[in-house]
Amino acid sequence: xxxxxxxxxxxxxxxxxxxxxxxxxxxxxxxxxxxxxxxxxxxxxxxxxxxxxxxxxxxxxxxxxxxxxxxxxxxxxxxxxxxxxxxxxxxxxxxxxxxxxxxxxxxxxxxxxxxxxxxxxxxxxxxxxxxxxxxxxxxxxxxxxxxxxxxxxxxxxxxxxxxxxxxxxxxxxxxxxxxxxxxxxxxxxxxxxxxxxxxxxxxxxxxxxxxxxxxxxxxxxxxxxxxxxxxxxxxxxxxxxxxxxxxxxxxxxxxxxxxxxxxxxxxxxxxxxxxxxxxxxxxxxxxxxxxxxxxxxxxxxxxxxxxxxxxxxxxxxxxxxxxxxxxx
Amino acid sequence: xxxxxxxxxxxxxxxxxxxxxxxxxxxxxxxxxxxxxxxxxxxxxxxxxxxxxxxxxxxxxxxxxxxxxxxxxxxxxxxxxxxxxxxxxxxxxxxxxxxxxxxxxxxxxxxxxxxxxxxxxxxxxxxxxxxxxxxxxxxxxxxxxxxxxxxxxxxxxxxxxxxxxxxxxxxxxxxxxxxxxxxxxxxxxxxxxxxxxxxxxxxxxxxxxxxxxxxxxxxxxxxxxxxxxxxxxxxxxxxxxxxxxxxxxxxxxxxxxxxxxxxxxxxxxxxxxxxxxxxxxxxxxxxxxxxxxxxxxxxxxxxx
Numbered sequence: 001x002x003x004x005x006x007x008x009x010x011x012x013x014x015x016x017x018x019x020x021x022x023x024x025x026x027x028x029x030x031x032x033x034x035x036x037x038x039x040x041x042x043x044x045x046x047x048x049x050x051x052x053x054x055x056x057x058x059x060x061x062x063x064x065x066x067x068x069x070x071x072x073x074x075x076x077x078x079x080x081x082x083x084x085x086x087x088x089x090x091x092x093x094x095x096x097x098x099x100x101x102x103x104x105x106x107x108x109x110x111x112x113x114x115x116x117x118x119x120x121x122x123x124x125x126x127x128x129x130x131x132x133x134x135x136x137x138x139x140x141x142x143x144x145x146x147x148x149x150x151x152x153x154x155x156x157x158x159x160x161x162x163x164x165x166x167x168x169x170x171x172x173x174x175x176x177x178x179x180x181x182x183x184x185x186x187x188x189x190x191x192x193x194x195x196x197x198x199x200x201x202x203x204x205x206x207x208x209x210x211x212x213x214x215x216x217x218x219x220x221x222x223x224x225x226x227x228x229x230x231x232x233x234x235x236x237x238x239x240x241x242x243x244x245x246x247x248x249x250x251x252x253x254x255x256x257x258x259x260x261x262x263x264x265x266x267x268x269x270x271x272x273x274x275x276x277x278x279x280x281x282x283x284x285x286x287x288x289x290x291x292x293x294x295x296x297x298x299x300x301x302x303x304x305x306x307x308x309x310x311x312x313x314x315x316x317x318x319x320x321x322x323x324x325x326x327x328x
Numbered sequence: 329x330x331x332x333x334x335x336x337x338x339x340x341x342x343x344x345x346x347x348x349x350x351x352x353x354x355x356x357x358x359x360x361x362x363x364x365x366x367x368x369x370x371x372x373x374x375x376x377x378x379x380x381x382x383x384x385x386x387x388x389x390x391x392x393x394x395x396x397x398x399x400x401x402x403x404x405x406x407x408x409x410x411x412x413x414x415x416x417x418x419x420x421x422x423x424x425x426x427x428x429x430x431x432x433x434x435x436x437x438x439x440x441x442x443x444x445x446x447x448x449x450x451x452x453x454x455x456x457x458x459x460x461x462x463x464x465x466x467x468x469x470x471x472x473x474x475x476x477x478x479x480x481x482x483x484x485x486x487x488x489x490x491x492x493x494x495x496x497x498x499x500x501x502x503x504x505x506x507x508x509x510x511x512x513x514x515x516x517x518x519x520x521x522x523x524x525x526x527x528x529x530x531x532x533x534x535x536x537x538x539x540x541x542x543x544x545x546x547x548x549x550x551x552x553x554x555x556x557x558x559x560x561x562x563x564x565x566x567x568x569x570x571x572x573x574x575x576x577x578x579x580x581x582x583x584x585x586x587x588x589x590x591x592x593x594x595x596x597x598x599x600x601x602x603x604x605x606x607x608x609x610x611x612x613x614x615x616x617x618x619x620x621x622x623x624x625x626x627x628x629x630x631x632x
Contacts, residue, residue: 071527094530095530098528101528102528103524103528105521110520110521110522111520111525113544114354115354115544115546116543124529124531124535125529125531128531128532160354171525178529
């Protein structure tokens, strides 16, 4: 499975990561089954790049992001940051790592504490890690929120006084205050309306250039991912089915799921209709995933082999990984 | 480059609008909403007046609460003793003021004890969950199973009737209610994204509880504390009435009501039992009104 070989400039290496959530039932709360949220995924993220992850809701995108940061404990596999295992770290090491890996959340309403001012929200981690206290803390907070497109006097205000887009900027400022190297963006624009989406996306891209950030950008919006990513990974029901550089993926999708997904992007010209690939049925339950290839129940090209064997995630072309029996 | 540009822009217009704007913190909004609630404001005003009367009692009456005057016992209200005198000739209005001190103190202190235990244990149970939660909440169940009066009577009988023991009993037996509220709130807050953000930022557990969780539970804590003070005052009155609370000669509203045990007093000396009864009634209803008003003001769903 681990055909992905770690290279020198890989900031993040994910190896066969699995995350199962137990389903408990009965009065004794015995574990009766597992929700297989993330099943055996491997990928790498190079320093300075943006890896986009797309997939339907419930396919394990967010779980992947959170497991990467160890906000959730893994079930199996490992994650390496700069060659060090995130799961092999002690509590103290992990705390120090927090200054280098951050996350921006989807919901700008529930991700900010309503009882704290913007200054406290953004500056808290700086004083907690002993980086800046008092006057210096305020200065640093002002600087970072200014960079995120807010005004310095906003630091005395509370989150409820801001609009959704501004709140998301606060969330970004909070993540970037510690000057991290790697940021997981967990659908940071899905909750915003379209005009604000592009502002926030451009802000994220500007900040990436300024601060040399590496992003894992999670989204279900194909056009958003296309805009911001260097490489894109497609997830289906907990597995990664295809991973390729942006242009390559959009030009030459190899996995039937990716093909179906890309055919669903609306075209701006109504006369220029594309042939849509309509998938049959619903996404199966991750608690009881299909055997073999997880996509075989809905795949238009299903073969006998697909029902029995899990396809290998292998390199079909240089840098283009796909997990499908059709691809030799 | 971009950074430089932004810096320059900012210098042209430093802190634009910073002076004019009025920062509305969450507490200020709550206070504004409370101001609109007339009943709650009446309650608050009444409590402040009663508290001031109790605090400044020595300056308000020329009498001492324990000065006995055998020449003038059980006297009806007149110009000297505005509410008459009791069976030992002590001025009744003075005793009412001083009694208020005890009743309010008991209410405040025992509620503080309740809060201290309840918030600490509830916070720990909610934050750490699992076994710790199970242990603490079963303990709370056990404590709330105790029939209050028999236990209180036993404890006071063992330790002796004193104001401190009354506070202790009310505080020690009353914490499960607050612990349950705090635990419930923290359980739901814990799952919010800002807590995940705090974890991602490497914030310590202690700070997470103190800075992120507890301030968000303040609303329900304040409401239940306000109503809890009323309940504690009632309990103290009940215990003192039974002779198990504060021992005479210290006056409290509860032990002043004891005079009503006497049929003759009940029928012919109204000034001995109506004033303390009324005092308890007014304070308790004011606290409850204020508590209700706070509940409405703190409820985020009722935003203007």
